[in-house]
Structure formats: C-alpha cells, structure tokens
Amino acid sequence: MWLLHQQFDTLANGMTGSAVGSPVANLAARLGSFTFRRTSSGRVETTTDSESDEAASVGGSFFETLTSSEFYKNTKVGDISGSFRWAPFLALQTSDTFLTMLLLLSKYRMKSLPVVDMGGNHIENIITQSSVVHMLAECVGLPWFESWGTKKLSELGLPLMKPYKLVKVNEDQPVLKAFQLMREKGVGGLPVMDTTGTKAIGNISIRDVQYLLTAPKIYKQYRTIAAKDFLTAVRHHLQEQHEPSPLLHDVITCKRDDAIKDIILKLDTEKIHRIYVVDDKGDTEGVITLRDIISKLVHEPRHYFGDFFDGVVPLPANSTV
Numbered sequence: 001m002w003l004l005h006q007q008f009d010t011l012a013n014g015m016t017g018s019a020v021g022s023p024v025a026n027l028a029a030r031l032g033s034f035t036f037r038r039t040s041s042g043r044v045e046t047t048t049d050s051e052s053d054e055a056a057s058v059g060g061s062f063f064e065t066l067t068s069s070e071f072y073k074n075t076k077v078g079d080i081s082g083s084f085r086w087a088p089f090l091a092l093q094t095s096d097t098f099l100t101m102l103l104l105l106s107k108y109r110m111k112s113l114p115v116v117d118m119g120g121n122h123i124e125n126i127i128t129q130s131s132v133v134h135m136l137a138e139c140v141g142l143p144w145f146e147s148w149g150t151k152k153l154s155e156l157g158l159p160l161m162k163p164y165k166l167v168k169v170n171e172d173q174p175v176l177k178a179f180q181l182m183r184e185k186g187v188g189g190l191p192v193m194d195t196t197g198t199k200a201i202g203n204i205s206i207r208d209v210q211y212l213l214t215a216p217k218i219y220k221q222y223r224t225i226a227a228k229d230f231l232t233a234v235r236h237h238l239q240e241q242h243e244p245s246p247l248l249h250d251v252i253t254c255k256r257d258d259a260i261k262d263i264i265l266k267l268d269t270e271k272i273h274r275i276y277v278v279d280d281k282g283d284t285e286g287v288i289t290l291r292d293i294i295s296k297l298v299h300e301p302r303h304y305f306g307d308f309f310d311g312v313v314p315l316p317a318n319s320t321v
Contacts (some may be wrong), residue, residue, distance in 0.1 A: 149261030
C-alpha cells in the first residue's frame with residue numbers, strides 16, 4: 001500500500017514537488033501516470049497523462065522497473081512505518097486480559113496484535129481477528145455459545161452500518177478507485193456492484209492490491225482496468241498459479257434472519273473477513289465484518305483504558321492513515 005501511495009499519488013498530482021531527475025520523478029516517467037475524470041454520463045474513468053514509448057514498454061513487470069530505481073534502493077523501513085495506525089505497533093503483554101484483547105480488536109480497530117513478554121526480547125505470538133472468530137467457531141456445543149449463537153443478526157443489531165453508508169464501487173469503475181476508497185474510508189474491503197448498483201457481484205479486499213503488482217496481465221492495464229475485469233483477471237491468474245483464494249468463489253452472502261452462529265461458521269470455513277447482507281431479492285443491504293462480530297461480545301467498562309488513547313501513542317508525523 002505504501003508503494004502504491006507513493007507511486008499513484010505522485011503521478012496523479014503531476015509529480016508536484018519532485019524535481020526532474022529525482023528518483024521519484026524518474027520512476028514516474030518510466031511507469032506513466034493517470035488521473036481520474038468523470039464522463040458526461042457520470043462514469044468515472046482513468047486517463048493516461050503520459051503515454052511515452054518507455055512507459056508503454058514497461059509491460060507486466062512492475063518489480064523490474066521498481067527494483068532498478070534509486071527510489072526503491074534508497075527506501076528505508078522507517079519510511080514505511082508511518083503507514084501503521086499505531087507506531088511502531090500496539091502490543092499485548094502476556095499478562096493482559098482477554099477483555100483487553102477483544103476491545104483492541106473491535107472498538108479500537110486493530111486487525112492483529114503482537115503478544116510480547118515485557119521482560120523478554122521477542123514476540124511470543126500474534127493474535128488476529130480471524131483467530132478470535134476461529135476460536136468462537138470451536139465453541140460450538142458449549143452452552144454459553146449455543147445460547148448466544150442462536151440469536152438472529154437483526155436481534156444483535158447487525159449489520160451495524162446503514163445501507164446508504166456502505167462503501168462500494170460499481171463494476172465499470174476503475175479498480176484503482178476501489179483501493180483509493182479503502183484508503184480514504186479506512187475499510188479493509190468493499191463490494192463490487194452490478195450495473196444497477198443493488199447487487200454485489202464480487203468483493204475486493206485491501207490484500208488484493210498485490211495482484212496489481214504481481215499479475216502481469218493486470219499490471220499492463222492497471223491504470224484503466226475496471227473492477228469487474230480485475231476480478232476476472234485475478235481469478236484467471238489464481239487458476240494458472242493453482243492458488244486457493246476466496247476470490248475464486250462467488251460473493252458470500254447472508255440474511256438478517258440468519259443466526260450469528262451460522263455466520264461465524266461460514267466466515268471461519270471460507271477464511272473471509274466480511275460477509276454481505278442481502279434481502280429476499282438479493283439486493284445488498286449491508287456488510288458484517290469480523291470486527292462487528294467481536295464487538296458484540298464485549299462492552300468496555302468506564303475508564304477501562306484511562307487516558308491511554310488520548311495521546312500516549314500518537315500517530316507518526318509521516319502517517320498517511
């Protein structure tokens with residue numbers, strides 16, 4: 001994501017502040033540039049600002065271009081650290097409570113938590129939102145889980161987000177728009193909607209950004225490829241590489257009357273981070289994420305964290321989050 005932020009933002013802004021001959025400017029010249037524009041019909045498209053022979057000849061090898069640049073060679077780990085929400089990271093101690101872990105993974109929006117022993121010099125383990133949901137799936141049959149798990153989504157107030165607030169892209173919009181929205185809205189994924197804008201035909205997550213850089217057929221068109229075509233190209237790439245992925249399957253959905261237990265089992269089995277809620281006509285009404293489910297398990301006691309989040313761990317000066 002840091003690479004795309006540096007490359008695409010620099011290109012879209014016309015390399016403002018980048019002197020001719022600088023590492024960033026040289027890399028941008030070789031890769032070409034793009035801007036977003038809206039047509040008379042309202043459709044958002046990308047247009048290329050530079051179509052030099054050299055830019056066109058880059059073909060499908062982003063990394064060949066990148067690794068040969070001074071921009072890549074001179075980049076340090078510290079330059080990327082500003083992309084984290086907490087710097088350098090927010091860790092759990094082995095003595096912390098289960099409640100602390102659940103609150104950090106839900107209300108405080110952490111996706112993963114390193115576990116450290118304050119007296120030691122290494123990370124003991126890493127706890128993720130997915131691992132918590134997997135733990136819940138293994139609680140099937142326990143009285144407390146069966147009592148809670150039979151509740152309908154609507155009874156638990158899920159989905160949390162109103163339909164009109166759902167962050168999404170239409171199938172004919174540039175896939176770059178999808179990643180731009182994820183960064184701007186702070187979400188880890190979003191649905192790709194059909195031409196009517198009512199039904200989800202696929203899902204793009206933040207981790208799928210890798211295919212813009214590693215799949216040659218996609219990289220050749222990264223400035224213009226539409227969301228729907230991106231999904232199709234990724235599926236072909238995964239099939240050629242024999243890689244298992246949720247992208248190879250249809251979008252996973254549920255209904256408001258489904259039990260939370262069934263949603264947990266589906267998320268765990270499919271190894272996905274979100275599931276879309278649809279009505280009886282199949283129209284998308286909302287989304288339920290791993291964080292949403294964890295948040296329904298806990299309540300933060302008054303003054304539980306004190307003033308810890310009031311500035312003890314400030315955002316780094318070069319943060320883009």
